[in-house]
Amino acid sequence: MDHPLTNNYRLLIFYTLFWAIIGITNFILLVIWYNVPLIYALLDTSTTFILFPLMGSSIWYSIRYNSLEDVSAGSLILFHFIAASILCAIWISITYAIFKPFMDDGNQYLANSLPFKIFGGYVMYAVFLVFFYAVNYYQSLKEKIKKEAQYKTLLREAELQALKSQINPHFLFNSLNSISSLTVSNPEKAQEMVINLSTFMRYSLTHEQKEMVTFARELENIKLYLGIEKVRFGKKLNTEFVIDEHCLVAEIPNMILQPLFENAIKYGVYETTDQVTIKTTCRCEGNILKFTIVNDYDASSLQRKGEGIGLRNIRKRMQITYNQPDLIKIKDYKTSFEVQLIIPQKPTMS
Amino acid sequence: MSKKLQTLIIEDEELARTLLRSYLKDHPDIEIIGECENGFDGVKAINEKKPDLVFLDIQMPKITGFEMIELLDHKPQIIFTTAYDQYALKAFELNAVDYLLKPFSKERMLMAIEKVIHHIHNAESNIEKLEELSNFRPGEAYIDRVVVKDRHKIHIITVDKIRYIESLDDYVMIYTQDGRHMKQKTMKYFETYLDPKNFIRIHRSFIVQVDNIAEIQQYEKDSYVVILKDKDKTKLKVSKTGYKKIKEVLHF
Numbered sequence: 001m002d003h004p005l006t007n008n009y010r011l012l013i014f015y016t017l018f019w020a021i022i023g024i025t026n027f028i029l030l031v032i033w034y035n036v037p038l039i040y041a042l043l044d045t046s047t048t049f050i051l052f053p054l055m056g057s058s059i060w061y062s063i064r065y066n067s068l069e070d071v072s073a074g075s076l077i078l079f080h081f082i083a084a085s086i087l088c089a090i091w092i093s094i095t096y097a098i099f100k101p102f103m104d105d106g107n108q109y110l111a112n113s114l115p116f117k118i119f120g121g122y123v124m125y126a127v128f129l130v131f132f133y134a135v136n137y138y139q140s141l142k143e144k145i146k147k148e149a150q151y152k153t154l155l156r157e158a159e160l161q162a163l164k165s166q167i168n169p170h171f172l173f174n175s176l177n178s179i180s181s182l183t184v185s186n187p188e189k190a191q192e193m194v195i196n197l198s199t200f201m202r203y204s205l206t207h208e209q210k211e212m213v214t215f216a217r218e219l220e221n222i223k224l225y226l227g228i229e230k231v232r233f234g235k236k237l238n239t240e241f242v243i244d245e246h247c248l249v250a251e252i253p254n255m256i257l258q259p260l261f262e263n264a265i266k267y268g269v270y271e272t273t274d275q276v277t278i279k280t281t282c283r284c285e286g287n288i289l290k291f292t293i294v295n296d297y298d299a300s301s302l303q304r305k306g307e308g309i310g311l312r313n314i315r316k317r318m319q320i321t322y323n324q325p326d327l328i329k330i331k332d333y334k335t336s337f338e339v340q341l342i343i344p345q346k347p348t349m350s
Numbered sequence: 351m352s353k354k355l356q357t358l359i360i361e362d363e364e365l366a367r368t369l370l371r372s373y374l375k376d377h378p379d380i381e382i383i384g385e386c387e388n389g390f391d392g393v394k395a396i397n398e399k400k401p402d403l404v405f406l407d408i409q410m411p412k413i414t415g416f417e418m419i420e421l422l423d424h425k426p427q428i429i430f431t432t433a434y435d436q437y438a439l440k441a442f443e444l445n446a447v448d449y450l451l452k453p454f455s456k457e458r459m460l461m462a463i464e465k466v467i468h469h470i471h472n473a474e475s476n477i478e479k480l481e482e483l484s485n486f487r488p489g490e491a492y493i494d495r496v497v498v499k500d501r502h503k504i505h506i507i508t509v510d511k512i513r514y515i516e517s518l519d520d521y522v523m524i525y526t527q528d529g530r531h532m533k534q535k536t537m538k539y540f541e542t543y544l545d546p547k548n549f550i551r552i553h554r555s556f557i558v559q560v561d562n563i564a565e566i567q568q569y570e571k572d573s574y575v576v577i578l579k580d581k582d583k584t585k586l587k588v589s590k591t592g593y594k595k596i597k598e599v600l601h602f
Binding site: 169170172173174176177178179180181182184185231232233234270271272273298300 | 363365366368372387390409411412433434435451452453
């Protein structure tokens with residue numbers, strides 16, 4: 001830890017000015033009031049208000065590693081009393097050494113001032129102590145606030161990261177199996193699917209980099225995803241899109257839609273033998289993007305238990321991102337299931 | 351091998367079926383006798399055609415491959431196919447029944463067939479292994495549906511429809527709002543896999559759905575009966591430990 005006086009320019013100025021003002025006042029008093037010869041007044045003032053504060057600044061190191069909370073009051077007082085005594089002793093010795101050549105001319109002023117310096121030294125030590133404790137306290141507080149803010153950002157990022165959808169391995173392996181089959185029966189189609197799957201995977205794997213994307217970009221990815229699933233499910237999967245053109249520029253959290261479609265396929269297409277339609281509607285209302293996805297499902301073979309992990313994660317992610325509850329609405333119509341996302345937009349958007 | 355293995359493919363995805371078909375096309379010991387797209391048709395086809403070997407997908411619409419096994423009268427050799435299911439894989443590892451992880455190579459599939467032929471030659475039955483697998487519930491701790499077969503019809507009963515279950519030796523009778531269904535499973539199975547918050551084993555012979563209990567009556571010192579919410583006011587005996595469990599769940 002660097003010394004605050006060398007580290008903080010403003011603190012150094014404050015510390016210097018403080019002692020300078022007292023020093024100059026002292027000097028003027030000595031000369032005008034007590035008629036002390038100029039040279040003695042200068043020597044006295046400079047040793048007290050330049051030399052000693054310089055030495056005193058070293059107590060920072062003892063304070064830095066001796067926080068008020070960790071040590072008992074008694075040992076703290078004892079510690080500082082001893083430290084003050086040592087510092088005073090050194091200071092007075094140096095002062096005496098400086099004074100000595102000037103004391104030979106018979107003037108008693110300098111010699112007489114020495115005992116007073118012992119008392120003054122302790123008082124000034126106390127001033128240093130208060131000053132550096134205050135500095136230390138202020139710095140730790142600032143550091144703590146900074147760390148807390150950092151921690152909060154990290155936590156939020158980690159939370160968002162955890163909530164982001166991961167590509168379902170089931171989807172990946174089934175798609176690979178479809179490709180494996182196509183390489184035999186329809187190599188061109190196999191190639192097309194490999195490319196689609198790669199594009200989709202690339203989007204999903206790099207999506208950590210940017211939190212927000214345009215709706216158009218996200219939609220493109222969804223269509224890719226549904227295209228891959230259509231190869232697997234054939235006629236069983238039918239999709240419909242009703243999208244307001246001007247919604248396309250809206251900003252939405254990336255990969256927030258994919259889990260919705262994954263769910264629709266899991267509960268809709270997977271569990272039935274009939275054709276299932278996934279209908280997607282998107283409208284802009286003022287500063288809100290309303291995204292709705294409806295899928296049929298077979299209630300006879302499935303007992304829907306409201307919100308699964310997928311939907312819960314989206315709910316949480318929306319809440320963290322927009323700091324607003326209830327941005328996801330779920331309706332179960334017994335033969336169809338509806339999920340609506342309400343995505344707030346910046347007011348500048350029309 | 352004197353006779354070709356009569357083989358059935360049960361798989362919901364067209365492309366997966368195509369692949370299996372092309373792998374099996376030239377195999378000298380295999381004759382494909384049919385293909386099914388879902389578990390319902392699969393059960394029917396197995397019971398009617400009695401194949402020697404079945405390639406069975408696990409995740410399928412309506413009922414899963416595991417659930418299908420419960421409904422079979424005829425138990426063929428089975429090679430499971432699955433894309434990814436960590437729970438199911440666990441079950442397979444504990445079990446010698448062979449399985450293929452999608453996507454799989456032709457060589458890997460041939461190995462599985464070799465294994466099956468070996469089983470048949472040594473007259474090793476895999477019925478026990480299959481039963482074990484059918485008792486296995488992948489993924490979730492509690493089941494949310496039960497599949498039953500009455501004569502030729504398969505019913506899927508979501509657990510919220512179950513009123514109570516009665517034990518009948520090797521079978522259980524499942525009473526629902528619409529009727530009753532017999533199933534070859536143990537009480538222990540249902541006690542383990544039905545959510546204990548909703549279902550209580552009140553007696554050696556009964557498991558009852560909590561929401562279905564209308565009243566609990568004392569009819570002798572230390573013995574109780576549960577009266578159900580139906581028009582017949584069905585009475586079920588409660589054992590001592592059963593009574594304790596009811597008290598725990600209903601907090602009285």
